[in-house]
Amino acid sequence: MKKWFFLFAPPDWARRAWTRRKSRDAAAAWLFLAPSAAGFALFYLIPFAMGVMYSFRSGASGGRFAGLANYRELLASDSFRKAASNTFYFSAASVPFMLALSLGLALLLNRQIYFRKWLRASYVLPLVVPVASVLVIWQLIFDWNGALNYALSRFGIDRVDWMKTEAARYVVLAVYLWKNVGYNVILFLAGLQQIPRDYYETAQIEGAGRFRQFYGITLVYLTSTTFFVVIMSILNSFKVFRETYLLAGDYPHDSIYMLQHYMNNMFASLDIQKLTAAAVLMVGVIMAIVLGLFGLERRYRQFME
Amino acid sequence: MEISKEQVDFKRKRWIAAASIALFGLLLFFTLFSNTLQSVALPKVRTGTATSGGLAYTLEGSGVLRPIKQAELPNPAGWQVRQVLVKEGEAVKAGQRLVLYDSSSAERELEDEIAQLDKMYIALEAAQDQYIASTVGGDELGSREAKRELAARQIDLSVQRRKIEGLRERLKRQRELTAPFDGIVVEMNAVEGLASAGQPDAVISSRDFGYQLDLVADGELVDRLELAAGQPIELRIAAAGKQPERSLKGIIDEMTDEDSRRAGSPEGDGGETSSAVRQKRLRIHVADSSLRGGEQVSVRLKRPSSEKGWIVPNEAVHREGESKFIFTVDQQRGALGNVFVARKVPIEASASNGRETMIPPDRLYAGDLIILESSEPLQDGNRVRLQ
Amino acid sequence: MAVRKGLLTAGLGMIGLLLLLPIAITFTHSLMTEQELTIDYGPIGQRTEATETGADTFVNLKWLPDKVTLEQYGKLLVYTPNYLLMFWNSAGLVVPIIVGQTAVAALAAYAFAKLKFRGRDSLFLAYLLAMLMPFQVTLVPNYIMADKLGLLHRPGAVILPGVFAAFGVFMLRQFMLHIPYAYIEAAKMDGAGHLRIFLTIILPMVKSGMAALVVLLFVDYWNMVEQPLIFLDDPFKQPLSVFLSRLTGEWGTVFAASMLYMSPMLLLFLYAETYFIQGVQWSGIKG
Numbered sequence: 001m002k003k004w005f006f007l008f009a010p011p012d013w014a015r016r017a018w019t020r021r022k023s024r025d026a027a028a029a030w031l032f033l034a035p036s037a038a039g040f041a042l043f044y045l046i047p048f049a050m051g052v053m054y055s056f057r058s059g060a061s062g063g064r065f066a067g068l069a070n071y072r073e074l075l076a077s078d079s080f081r082k083a084a085s086n087t088f089y090f091s092a093a094s095v096p097f098m099l100a101l102s103l104g105l106a107l108l109l110n111r112q113i114y115f116r117k118w119l120r121a122s123y124v125l126p127l128v129v130p131v132a133s134v135l136v137i138w139q140l141i142f143d144w145n146g147a148l149n150y151a152l153s154r155f156g157i158d159r160v161d162w163m164k165t166e167a168a169r170y171v172v173l174a175v176y177l178w179k180n181v182g183y184n185v186i187l188f189l190a191g192l193q194q195i196p197r198d199y200y201e202t203a204q205i206e207g208a209g210r211f212r213q214f215y216g217i218t219l220v221y222l223t224s225t226t227f228f229v230v231i232m233s234i235l236n237s238f239k240v241f242r243e244t245y246l247l248a249g250d251y252p253h254d255s256i257y258m259l260q261h262y263m264n265n266m267f268a269s270l271d272i273q274k275l276t277a278a279a280v281l282m283v284g285v286i287m288a289i290v291l292g293l294f295g296l297e298r299r300y301r302q303f304m305e
Numbered sequence: 306m307e308i309s310k311e312q313v314d315f316k317r318k319r320w321i322a323a324a325s326i327a328l329f330g331l332l333l334f335f336t337l338f339s340n341t342l343q344s345v346a347l348p349k350v351r352t353g354t355a356t357s358g359g360l361a362y363t364l365e366g367s368g369v370l371r372p373i374k375q376a377e378l379p380n381p382a383g384w385q386v387r388q389v390l391v392k393e394g395e396a397v398k399a400g401q402r403l404v405l406y407d408s409s410s411a412e413r414e415l416e417d418e419i420a421q422l423d424k425m426y427i428a429l430e431a432a433q434d435q436y437i438a439s440t441v442g443g444d445e446l447g448s449r450e451a452k453r454e455l456a457a458r459q460i461d462l463s464v465q466r467r468k469i470e471g472l473r474e475r476l477k478r479q480r481e482l483t484a485p486f487d488g489i490v491v492e493m494n495a496v497e498g499l500a501s502a503g504q505p506d507a508v509i510s511s512r513d514f515g516y517q518l519d520l521v522a523d524g525e526l527v528d529r530l531e532l533a534a535g536q537p538i539e540l541r542i543a544a545a546g547k548q549p550e551r552s553l554k555g556i557i558d559e560m561t562d563e564d565s566r567r568a569g570s571p572e573g574d575g576g577e578t579s580s581a582v583r584q585k586r587l588r589i590h591v592a593d594s595s596l597r598g599g600e601q602v603s604v605r606l607k608r609p610s611s612e613k614g615w616i617v618p619n620e621a622v623h624r625e626g627e628s629k630f631i632f633t634v635d636q637q638r639g640a641l642g643n644v645f646v647a648r649k650v651p652i653e654a655s656a657s658n659g660r661e662t663m664i665p666p667d668r669l670y671a672g673d674l675i676i677l678e679s680s681e682p683l684q685d686g687n688r689v690r691l692q
Numbered sequence: 693m694a695v696r697k698g699l700l701t702a703g704l705g706m707i708g709l710l711l712l713l714p715i716a717i718t719f720t721h722s723l724m725t726e727q728e729l730t731i732d733y734g735p736i737g738q739r740t741e742a743t744e745t746g747a748d749t750f751v752n753l754k755w756l757p758d759k760v761t762l763e764q765y766g767k768l769l770v771y772t773p774n775y776l777l778m779f780w781n782s783a784g785l786v787v788p789i790i791v792g793q794t795a796v797a798a799l800a801a802y803a804f805a806k807l808k809f810r811g812r813d814s815l816f817l818a819y820l821l822a823m824l825m826p827f828q829v830t831l832v833p834n835y836i837m838a839d840k841l842g843l844l845h846r847p848g849a850v851i852l853p854g855v856f857a858a859f860g861v862f863m864l865r866q867f868m869l870h871i872p873y874a875y876i877e878a879a880k881m882d883g884a885g886h887l888r889i890f891l892t893i894i895l896p897m898v899k900s901g902m903a904a905l906v907v908l909l910f911v912d913y914w915n916m917v918e919q920p921l922i923f924l925d926d927p928f929k930q931p932l933s934v935f936l937s938r939l940t941g942e943w944g945t946v947f948a949a950s951m952l953y954m955s956p957m958l959l960l961f962l963y964a965e966t967y968f969i970q971g972v973q974w975s976g977i978k979g
Contacts, residue, residue: 028886029807036800037815039856042841044822047833054832105707114701121965122708124972128907128957129715130915132936133950136943137714140733140751150750178711183972190973231824238826242917246937263828267922272832279829286824321963328955335769336776343770638928 048283055276070277080278082254083262090258091237094173098233099226102181106188107218120189124182131179131243138247142171168253175247176240183236184229191225192218220304227297231290340642347690348681350647352634352674355615360656360663362529362610366520367603370596372510373517375491379505382479384408386495386506393493396512397484403507404482404495411479415472422465429458484509491599515592518555518602521563524583529656530608534559538589540602553602558590610656614663621677622652622662629655631664632683634674634691647676649685715954717755722764722947724757729943764948774928774935775949782931785847785920786913789854790906797860798902802890804861805868806876816865819858827918838923849923854913860905867901867974868894904971907964914957 030037058066074080109119141147142162149159160167195217203213219226241260244252250265251257259282266275335342380386384406391403436451482495492508518540532538536557544550563584589604621631628651635648656663669675674691676683683689721729732752768775803809804816834853835844843849871894879889895902917933924930932953936946961968 025807026809029803029809029812032799032803032807032886032890036796036856036861039796039852040819040822040858043834043837043853043856044830044858045818047830047837048822050833050836051830105704108700108704111700112697113704114697115705119701119704119708120969122712124965124969125715125958125961126711128911128961128968129954130911130933130936130957132915132917132933133954134714134718135937136946136950137717140717140753143751145750147751147753150753153750178714182711186969186972235824238824241826242915246917260826260828263826263831264918267828267831267835275828275832279831283821283825283829287821290821290824318963321959325956325959325963328952328959331769332776332779332952336780339770339773339776343773 051276051279054272055280058273066273070273071281074274074277074281077274079257080262080274083257083259084278084281086255086257087238087259090169090172090240090256091234094176094237095230095233097173098177098180098184098237099229101177102184102229103188103222103226105181106185106192109185109189110192120182120186123185126179127182129179131246135243135246138171138175138243163248164253166253166255168248168256171247172240172244172256175243176237179240179243180233180236184233187225187229187232188222191222195221223300223304224297227293231293234286234289340644343688344690347688348647348679348683349692350632350634350676350680350683350689351678351692353618353621353677354672355617355664355669355675357613357666357671358616359609359611359613360616360661362526362608364522364526364530364532364604364606366522367601368518368520370516370518370591370600370602372488372491372512372514373590374486374488374511374514376485376488376509377505378403378482378485378507378509380404380406380495380500381482382406382411382475383500384411384479385500386497389493389495389497391490391493391507393490395490397488397490397509399484399486401484402481403484403490403493403509406480406482408476408480411472411476415469415476418465418469418472422462422469425458425462425465429455429462432458482507486511488512512594512596515590516596517558518589518591518604520587520589520604521584522587524562524585527560527585527587529610530606532557532560532587532606538604538606540589540591540604543601543603545600553591553593553596555589555591558588560588561586610663612656612663614656614666615669616661616663617675618677619657619660619662621675622655622657628653629662632676632679633669634676634689645689645691647679647683647685647687647689715958717753718947718950718954720754720756722944722951723760723762724944724947725759725761725763726942726944728758729947733943764944765952767942768945768948768952772945772949775932775952777928778930778932778935779953781929782914782933785850785854785916785931786910788851789913790909792851792855793857793860793909794864794902794905796855797864797905798895798898799890800861801864801868802886802894805865806871806873806894807886819861823858823862831922835922844923845925845929847924847929850916850919853919859912860909863905863908863971864898864901867898871897900967900970901974903964903967904974907960907968908971910960911957 055070056065056067058064058069105123109116109123113119139146143149144159144161146162148162153159162168162171199217200213203217208216238260241258244256244258245261245264248256250261250268252261259278263275263278266272266278386404387407388405389403390405391397391401397403432451432455436448436455439448439451442448486509488509488511490507491510492505494504495506534557538555538557539552540555541550541552542548563586591602617631623630623632630649630651632647633650635646637644637646650664650668652662652664652668655665676689679689732754734751804812838844838849841848843852875893875897876889879893884892915933916931917937920929920931920934936949936953
């Protein structure tokens with residue numbers, strides 16, 4: 001029986017075992033947790049709390065409580081709005097695209113093919129390649145005089161200045177897909193291999209068509225994998241900032257100016273209030289999305305059961 | 306089947322492990338030795354430090370002291386020298402005889418003329434007698450003719466007398482060479498038994514007017530030394546014979562501009578950069594009774610410049626068109642240990658004497674290494690290897 | 693059937709090759725001579741009036757070098773000492789992070805996976821959220837914190853947050869969750885304490901998970917750019933990723949540097965591919 005252990009819901013028998021020695025375990029648990037919790041608090045929790053605090057003050061040190069003034073100012077700022085909407089749209093567009101692409105590839109890889117192991121390895125390899133070492137390749141491809149424009153001109157299409165127009169979005173999307181598709185393919189492959197073969201056989205005997213099988217069995221059994229893939233894809237869609245940053249610098253074209261650019265630049269200009277307010281807003285949104293997905297997943301599983 | 310697959314896997318892993326070790330070994334090797342490897346190819350430089358202080362301007366020159374008043378006495382008649390009475394270096398008084406000449410031919414001529422004169426007297430007497438006889442005889446015509454004859458003879462006689470007088474005078478003058486003034490025989494060319502050719506037989510110089518030395522020096526240097534007419538200056542006489550080296554006082558008599566000469570740059574790089582160097586002639590006057598003239602004297606004038614700076618040897622200074630620069634060595638923190646980098650330092654305002662150049666004090670720090678010589682032409686920022 | 697299988701393989705293989713292309717280009721170009729690269733890639737970054745009108749000034753993307761040479765590697769290793777220094781800088785940052793995070797995370801993951809205590813789920817949620825947050829979110833407070841701890845401009849400012857990052861905890865917990873309780877119960881019957889259980893039962897069972905974590909962490913931190921840029925001001929302490937992103941000008945050196953930079957990752961991947969893929973799969977699936 002397959003269970004999604006992602007966050008909550010330990011198996012029933014385990015829950016029973018826990019309640020029995022809850023008190024004895026607690027002390028040991030904190031001992032085991034101590035190093036991690038201390039460091040985590042010091043480098044993540046406390047800084048975040050400080051960040052929240054700063055976001056309500058008028059100055060990082062010695063400022064007064066300023067209420068929501070920082071937030072108002074932030075929301076009124078054009079560059080923040082631009083950065084936030086870019087980040088939002090990029091994630092909203094790239095995550096479903098990624099999902100569809102990696103699921104499709106995983107389904108194909110799961111078919112009868114030669115060299116499966118090698119193919120799988122070639123899909124994953126980009127994940128381990130450091131960003132900085134393929135930067136120059138992206139430049140070669142997406143430059144005004146680059147390889148992609150050369151290919152386009154062969155087909156009689158006008159060249160595009162990829163990094164300096166709206167087209168930069170596609171560049172970032174391409175880099176994102178290149179790097180992360182393998183990771184998601186592996187996840188989906190694992191999910192697919194967990195589905196017992198006889199389910200399909202039974203379905204076939206009962207006369208279910210291909211699509212029926214796909215919707216009825218494959219997608220249902222891949223639900224929890226999909227949730228995980230979505231979360232990881234969102235996480236990775238934030239990480240693509242690094243590529244963008246290295247390719248285009250502090251101030252890339254407007255269409256790929258992400259929240260991280262905004263925060264970096266606020267940091268550079270020492271605008272702590274705006275930076276922390278933006279950070280708090282971002283955390284809030286991410287938290288809402290993640291918790292929403294968990295809730296959805298839990299309800300879905302309950303529904304399935 | 307399974308085993309062979311595992312074996313393949315194991316083999317592959319061993320291979321990868323070997324490759325990893327090779328990679329890290331390579332990187333480690335280069336980390337340890339890349340500095341050494343690289344420095345083999347670097348230009349080798351010889352360095353020195355700059356000294357702080359003023360530039361010493363040195364005027365150096367030498368020459369021969371010449372007396373100011375000097376007479377060259379030629380052989381007056383081109384006669385053979387009979388006797389040389391003084392030696393070179395001897396002090397003489399005005400009128401003192403220096404050289405006697407062989408005047409026998411002139412004396413003979415004089416004697417001949419005197420004999421001629423005697424003959425004329427005799428002829429005069431004959432003419433007188435003729436006149437007396439004519440007058441006594443009353444021969445008016447003969448008497449007048451005898452009188453004219455007599456007058457002409459008398460004229461001839463006085464002419465002959467004057468000629469003898471002249472000859473005598475010449476003989477007296479040309480028979481000997483005398484000193485025109487008190488002084489020293491600087492040169493004595495007369496040799497007994499020979500007639501002199503070309504040169505004066507004797508050169509006499511006066512002590513009373515002193516001696517002079519002419520020097521040609523770089524005009525800029527003269528300006529920097531702030532030399533002016535009327536200034537005292539110290540001279541040294543080189544040791545000669547038993548005389549030890551000694552110094553004497555001189556006074557700059559006059560300074561005149563000499564013709565400029567074209568001079569190449571001292572570094573000789575390129576050679577096309579030459580400039581007219583202003584030259585000045587110094588005339589130094591020396592009065593010293595012990596001098597005889599002709600002594601070899603040298604001048605060495607040293608004076609520190611008024612402004613202070615860094616002193617570097619001229620060989621360290623490079624030229625590029627109008628601008629001058631030197632290279633210093635910067636010690637930079639390299640990735641793997643310290644590296645030395647040549648740094649170009651322009652020196653617009655610089656002063657130079659023949660060997661050293663003074664750089665404004667803000668151009669260098671104490672202890673900066675200056676590149677004196679490099680195995681290859683350097684550029685700003687080149688890494689170099691210290692010798 | 694075999695035809696279909698072959699066609700499918702060919703199709704997927706094409707995609708695979710496309711994905712491998714950047715790596716392959718980097719490799720082949722690192723063997724080219726500088727002249728060849730300069731001629732072929734001269735037009736990069738030259739958007740001029742002439743190219744505006746569509747004049748034929750494209751780069752000449754080639755697959756294979758005309759002349760194979762190791763010149764670029766030689767130049768890189770001998771004349772770019774910064775490169776070597778920063779390679780070791782990278783290692784000096786990454787290795788402590790990996791060792792530290794794996795150790796710290798294993799302990800914490802055991803507590804999260806196998807022990808019950810009050811506030812466990814909410815604390816784990818905090819870890820999870822922290823894992824998802826971009827680095828910039830806690831940039832300022834982290835900076836202030838590093839300053840207060842005296843870590844600023846020292847490697848510790850990068851290493852310590854890495855050691856205590858949540859990812860390892862999350863991943864190892866995933867692995868530990870499916871160790872059956874029966875093992876622990878049995879050990880407890882024998883009178884073993886938690887530490888002993890952890891060391892003798894749990895750790896050996898999550899070995900593959902830890903290997904996967906090591907690979908994933910290596911990938912992640914070998915790559916880091918923002919943290920060292922902000923927390924280390926000394927250019928000689930920066931890791932290779934920062935250095936490479938600023939290396940411009942000589943194409944050949946860039947390719948050779950990129951190749952050498954990614955080669956430890958490639959070797960590690962080839963060596964531990966099974967672990968890596970297993971690790972990724974387990975982190976998302978089983979439970």
